[in-house]
Amino acid sequence: MRKDRREFLKVSVAASAATLVPDTISSDTTVAGGEVKNAGAFGVLVDTVLCVGCRQCERACHKANGICEKDPESFSDRTLLESPRRPDECAYTVVNRIAGTDPKYWMKMQCMHCNEPACASACIVGALTKDNRGPVVYDAWKCIGCRYCFLACPFDIPAYEYGNALNPQVRKCTFCYQRFGESEFQPACVSVCPGGALTFGTREELIDLALLRMKRAPDKYVDDIYGRHEVGGTSWMYLAGVDFASTSLPRVGSQPISALTEKIQHGVFKSFVPPLVLYGLLGLIMHSLRENKQEVRENNEQQI
């Protein structure tokens, strides 16, 4: 038991040490790991400086995914942009005004399709997986509906069909995954974006593009690409004209969200050695103490 506990402690301490390391130090290694694993994967660059807040992407997303009955005209209502809406089971993407910006900036929100998705790491049955082309894909057939992915997602993206009693599903941006093989493929939202705010491409291309835009117009952009390093890198990345801290994107650090839990899990179950050692030790204790006990009893009986 002691050995197992020590092993466990070691893992926990190492893991806690890892979380205590400042983001700036560990970012290079994690991002490199994430990028190698996801080499050639696709993503989208969201340039909030170019976004005009027309909600065409919302309309296209709704049409492409056929979720929930909605009046197509409702997407022309731009007053909604002022309210802090979040993506939900009826809207895989929403555009909001970045609060307090003047001139106005708009922020599109959807699943970030992380390189190291916490939802996929958390999922009890592997219903969420990272496709090596970029999308984080949901398989309703496997899903048991525990909604642990909701807790894991640092961007609070998964939404649930709570109203469906028999066949509820987790809903989130699919990256139009079903059409990924088509020629000239672009996700529905990207294909309709009139202002060029959305660009589809490989992650490397998008980072180069973002750096280029920032270099050409340093007065328009803050010097940061959100999603390049965040949570180990994300497929969807953002450029902005205001500090990201003032947007709805959370501060999440560059560690993959599931780094600690995976470290603990893999430590405790390393080739099943710790549980088996514990089993053996307890068996040994049980056996050796039993003999003692019998001796004691026999002695007692002799005395009587």
Add this chain to the structure above:
Amino acid sequence: MNSKFEALPFQTRFFTRGTTILAVIAGLGVAGYVYRLIFGLEAATNLSNEYPWGIWKTINVVAGVALAAAGFTTAAVADIFHRERYHVLVRPAILTALLGYTFAVIGLIADLGRYYNIWHPIIPSMWQGDSVLFEVGMCVMMYLCVLYIEFLPTVVERYKNRVHLPGPLSYLNPIVESLLDVCERYLVRFISLFIIAGVVLSCLHQSSLGALMLVAPTKMHPIWNSPISPILFLLSAIAVGFPMLIFELILISRTFHRPPEIPLLKQVARYVPVLLGAYLAVRIGDLTLRELWPYVLNGSFEAYAFIFEIGAGVIIPLILLSHERIRRSADGLLVSVILVILGVVVNRVNVFLVAYKPLDTSASYFPSLIEIAVTVGLISTLVLIYRFFVVKLPVIPRPCEQPALSHDRSQPFVRQLKGE
């Protein structure tokens, strides 16, 4: 058996006024449960995308599993470390765990959106070694099997060669009889293997429950977002095992109008301050090392929740149970163990609900009436079934009254009990 006590069925009437009230509450819970299955989670609960986990998971599953920890702690003390005097506690402890885990699963089914897929984690193609929840699920499933096997000797002892099913079912008698025989021959004989497995599985999933929320580091309040949370969960589960057992035995002695077995209970109670102290020390060390005391003292709701959790649930019972005088009195014991139990439940609620902060700060969660009805109803049903088992099966230890069965050493206890 050379024990001072012997487990005997009570063989009394099942229904009294108290049980009728419980049955009504249980009935309401069943109604709420059926309502949820027919109309879905939205109609029955206040769950949302922001707060996807409510009291069903937090109280019925997570806290329920912690309160059922007596099953493995007692088995470890009595069967593995061979502290013979606690052997009489194994059966009530196993029954507690068996029902606790069974009802945790029943509560979980209510909460799962696609409950009919609950068996999916067993399928190798869906195994997910990165997931903490997968480990918890597998361990709980296996431990539940172990618990049923550990409970078999009790059933075999009562019904072996005594199976008398009523009326039309009587032709099943020989089949049930041979089933019991098979159980005895192949399972009861190798029970040691299962007992050890139960302890290992418990250590694994009791601690992993504490790792569950570590997957949301950016959304957790720092007080409860501890990297050693798995150790804290394991320690607190171990600490609450005996108090839960003491709580049950005192309540049972009251409902069946018998004097509580104070000599036995006070011995068990001696362990509790030690276990609580260990937990408290680790907890304080954790907060100090992570330099979180400012968060404890900043007057926020979370700070008060923490102070209540530790103050009422750990420190006060720790002080109370350190006194011999309180350990000797049934009322003193009862108050102390209720505080310990409350402390663990509040801790689990704090970790899973209070500490969790979704990005949308305007969102909030308070359980719906149906959620509360199901939670309370399931607990009432558990109590009713516990009573049923206690009445019908030899579970609860009682001083041996027949001289033939009593052992020399039991005499002081019997005398003591009679003297009270």
